[in-house]
Amino acid sequence: MTESRVLPRKDLIAVLIFAALILLVLPLALEPFRLNLVGKYLTYGFVGLGLVLCWGDAGILSLGQGIFFGLGGYCMAMFLKLEASTPEATKIQSTPGIPDFMDWNQLTALPWFWRPFHSLAFTIAAVPLVPALLAFVIGLAMFKRRVGGTYFAIITQAIAAILTILIIGQQGYTGGVNGITDLRTLLGWDIRTDHAKLVLYFVSGGLLIACLLAAQLVRRSKLGRILVAMREREDRVRFSGYDVANFKIFVFCVAAALAGIGGAMFTLQVGFMSPSFVGIVPSIELVIFAAVGGRTSLLGALYGTLLVNWAKTTFSEDLPQLWLFAMGALFIAVVVAFPNGLAGLVQDSLAPVLARLRPQRAELRPTAPTVVDAAEQGGVR
Amino acid sequence: MFMGYSFGDLGSILAMQGFAGLVLFSVFVLMALGLAIIFGQMGVINMAHGEFMILGAYVTYLCSRLFAAYLPGAFAFYFFLAIILAFCASGLLGMAVEWALIRHLYKRPLDTLLATWGLSLILQQVYRSVFGAREVGVELPGWMMGSTHLSEQIEIPINGLIVMALTTLITLAVYLLIFRAGWGRQVRAVTQNRAMASAVGIDTERVDRLTYGLGCGIAGIAGSAFTMIGSTSPTAGQLYIVDTFLVVVFGGAQSLIGTIASAFTISQARSTMEFFLSGSMAQVLVLLSVVGILMLRPQGLFVLKVRR
Numbered sequence: 001m002t003e004s005r006v007l008p009r010k011d012l013i014a015v016l017i018f019a020a021l022i023l024l025v026l027p028l029a030l031e032p033f034r035l036n037l038v039g040k041y042l043t044y045g046f047v048g049l050g051l052v053l054c055w056g057d058a059g060i061l062s063l064g065q066g067i068f069f070g071l072g073g074y075c076m077a078m079f080l081k082l083e084a085s086t087p088e089a090t091k092i093q094s095t096p097g098i099p100d101f102m103d104w105n106q107l108t109a110l111p112w113f114w115r116p117f118h119s120l121a122f123t124i125a126a127v128p129l130v131p132a133l134l135a136f137v138i139g140l141a142m143f144k145r146r147v148g149g150t151y152f153a154i155i156t157q158a159i160a161a162i163l164t165i166l167i168i169g170q171q172g173y174t175g176g177v178n179g180i181t182d183l184r185t186l187l188g189w190d191i192r193t194d195h196a197k198l199v200l201y202f203v204s205g206g207l208l209i210a211c212l213l214a215a216q217l218v219r220r221s222k223l224g225r226i227l228v229a230m231r232e233r234e235d236r237v238r239f240s241g242y243d244v245a246n247f248k249i250f251v252f253c254v255a256a257a258l259a260g261i262g263g264a265m266f267t268l269q270v271g272f273m274s275p276s277f278v279g280i281v282p283s284i285e286l287v288i289f290a291a292v293g294g295r296t297s298l299l300g301a302l303y304g305t306l307l308v309n310w311a312k313t314t315f316s317e318d319l320p321q322l323w324l325f326a327m328g329a330l331f332i333a334v335v336v337a338f339p340n341g342l343a344g345l346v347q348d349s350l351a352p353v354l355a356r357l358r359p360q361r362a363e364l365r366p367t368a369p370t371v372v373d374a375a376e377q378g379g380v381r
Numbered sequence: 382m383f384m385g386y387s388f389g390d391l392g393s394i395l396a397m398q399g400f401a402g403l404v405l406f407s408v409f410v411l412m413a414l415g416l417a418i419i420f421g422q423m424g425v426i427n428m429a430h431g432e433f434m435i436l437g438a439y440v441t442y443l444c445s446r447l448f449a450a451y452l453p454g455a456f457a458f459y460f461f462l463a464i465i466l467a468f469c470a471s472g473l474l475g476m477a478v479e480w481a482l483i484r485h486l487y488k489r490p491l492d493t494l495l496a497t498w499g500l501s502l503i504l505q506q507v508y509r510s511v512f513g514a515r516e517v518g519v520e521l522p523g524w525m526m527g528s529t530h531l532s533e534q535i536e537i538p539i540n541g542l543i544v545m546a547l548t549t550l551i552t553l554a555v556y557l558l559i560f561r562a563g564w565g566r567q568v569r570a571v572t573q574n575r576a577m578a579s580a581v582g583i584d585t586e587r588v589d590r591l592t593y594g595l596g597c598g599i600a601g602i603a604g605s606a607f608t609m610i611g612s613t614s615p616t617a618g619q620l621y622i623v624d625t626f627l628v629v630v631f632g633g634a635q636s637l638i639g640t641i642a643s644a645f646t647i648s649q650a651r652s653t654m655e656f657f658l659s660g661s662m663a664q665v666l667v668l669l670s671v672v673g674i675l676m677l678r679p680q681g682l683f684v685l686k687v688r689r
Contacts, residue, residue, distance in 0.1 A: 061491045141676040150426055150490055154626045155672055161623045162668045169661030280623060284498055291495060324506035331499025335492045336485055 014299055015212065022205045032194045039201040039269045041309040042208050044069075046262025048290040048301035049208075049215045050255030055287070056295035057224060058251045059231030060148070064156030065259050065286045067163050068131035070278030072260025074174075075130055077273035078114060079123040080183040080191075100182070105172030114173075120187060127264040128257035135256030139249035146245070148234075157280055164279035179274025183267070191268060204265045208302070211258055215298055218254070227251055259286075288327075292334050293341050300343025307342070394656060397536065402652030404541040404610060407548035409644040411603030412621060413628040414555055415596035417640040420629055422572045422592050424490045425483055428497040430625065431618025432504035433475060433597040437467035437604025438613040439512060445519045457522040460605075464547070467601040475597025479590045487589075501619070508615035516612040540609040547606055551599060552641065558595075559637065568592055627671050647671065 026038055047065050055061050087097040095108045102110070116122045138159065142152055167174045175181070183191070190196055218224055229237045230244055238244050267273045276282065293304015308330070315323040338344055412434060419427050427433075444463035448456045478500065486493045521540060559565035570578040571588050579585045607613070628647055632639030647667055654663035 061494075063494075145676065147676075150420075150424070150494070151630060151675075153491060153494060154426070154630055155675060158623055158627055158668055158672055162665055162672070165661045165665050165668075169659060169665065281619075284495075288495065288498075321506065321510060324502050324509075328499040328501075328503035328506070331502070332482065332496050335496040335499070336482065339489070339492065 018299055018302065019209050023202065032197060035201055036197050036269060037313060039204050040266060041306050042204050043262040043266040044286060044289055044309065045208050045302045045305045046211060047259040047286045048305045049211055049298055050258035051287060051290040052295060052298050052301045053215055053218060054251050054255035057219065057231065058227040058248060060248060060252060061153045062156045063153045063283050063287065064160040066278050066283035067160050068135065068256040068259035069263040071131045071134065072127045072263030073267040073273040073277060075123055075126045076264035076267040077180040077183060078117040079120060080186060081180050082118055084182060084184045101175045102172055107172045111173055128260045131256040131260035132253040135253045136249060139252040143245040143248040160278065160280050160283050164275045167275040167278060177275060179272055181272040183271050192271060197269065200269050204269065207261065212298055288331055291341055292330065294343025296340060297343030300341055304342055398653050398656045399649065400537055400541060402649040404544055405652055406645050406648035407544045408603055408607055409625065409628055409648050410548050410641055411551060411599060411606060412625045413640050413644050415599035416625055417629045417637060419593055419596040422568060423589055426490060426494040428494055428622065429501040429504060430600050431622040432501045433471045433600040434604040434607065435508060435613060435618040436471050436474065437601030438608045439508065440467040440470050441605045441608045442517050442519050442613060464602055464605045467605040468598040471601025472594040472598030476590050476594035479593040483593060505615045514615060516614040518612040519608040521609060544606045544609055551602055631671050631675060
């Protein structure tokens, strides 16, 4: 393979097909309510991209992506809530000008960490940076001490639990179990109308494709190869003179920032943020979305997220009892039988067919080293 | 936060909260013992452990209903049968799960986590379909209720005492099984060096299956004990799973003594703080300090040398 371009033609076509699907086909085919749902699923796609980099490539399974999704979402929600709580709109409160749940909890002044969120610029910066900062602290503490694998998974899970308990416990500062609700406008622009939701859907889809391309860049660079090498044989990478911990911290921070962006877009489209998107259960679900689509394929993770969520909505509307059975069986089947998810399935069944259709290009086709089933070789730890 | 309490009051508060902590400790130990055996020996993360516990709780509930309906004369003693049945039910289910699911995933420990999570979803829905979504409580026989007075201010509930006695008994039995019996020697051999154990003729697959069954069975007993201090709902197991994992990791994954010590530390710290702070803040503080200590000492409190 002597491809010198950043994106080889095959990948470019795949990205274009995906872009056409979410930016053209779905908006034309679906009614506004359904499209808004798809927009919600797309925000989980951001987390999926991060998980492919972090888990699929580098082999770090984080069960705390909900933390970062939630932090990004809360940053955006705090800004919107402050905008909705003008002194005029809240003049019936005993302290006008602060969010309603603070007033209910006898707070008389805005807490210090809410103040910067009056500014949209600060909020937009905080959405990826706050999650990345927390990921940096966690990563620094864990990876420098060579904590990895199952221990890392359990500790991220514990942190997700801590954050949820904290948010629910500190009602006055966070809105408690209901979360931050009743969000209305973004710089005076009403986000609750159908038109606004359509615009937000396109913003979300466009951002997702930009993030997809960025993640693709990371994967195709030398850095991406080091990540895969770390997954396969961490000690050999270390012996070659690379500081493994720094690469792990970097990719964990990138995954966190992506999740944060997803959370912010989620808040904008759904109109509220609550601790039920932060805890252990949503965090594991996010991992499952990526696993079903294929942990080593960016587009696979996105399709997987869309499909699982679509199935979840359809099933739980019609057959709520069956949904948990189906979901559980799906997890088990994917993990046991298809560790590479849908992407692996497509790769195995479609690639030979395509190769036969275009025999003159068959010898140019790379063997796709990243899709090799590392798990079968006992590589994923 | 100590304002307004006299010295004697503080003493009895500490004693009573300490006792509440001991009961919590007992349930933790029963949960964590099974988890530690499974995690320590096989490296498998069993996310469905809470659901195995709840299975034990539901078996106990069924037992109490059956005794109340058909054998009211023997109702006082149904609990002993319930414990045995809970152990068998959870243990057998565990062995079946190991055979059908876990043994295919030994080389991929992170994937066992996802697969057992799927299993836990299925089990939760099974419980919900069979027993309903509402919490069920077990009626305790008369001799298990009430409390004894140690002094005027210190009250000790009897069901707590029974839970503690049960825990001591099970822990002793596990200790004897693992450290004194021939089968335990095989388990320890597999834990320390799987390849060599297999080379000297130990049937590692059989040991794995029985160990997984034993771990799940102990979870069933934990569920049985759990019915005495709380009510059972399909999702109750999930509330305990993270705490239990932290107990196991904090104690050092391969060390049973470490597991007991860390269960003691965590439960005592939590219940003592719970009296002075709100429950959620106590939990946050304890979890935070455990995570902090684990970052400084990732291998846990007690370490057993293991060849991987």
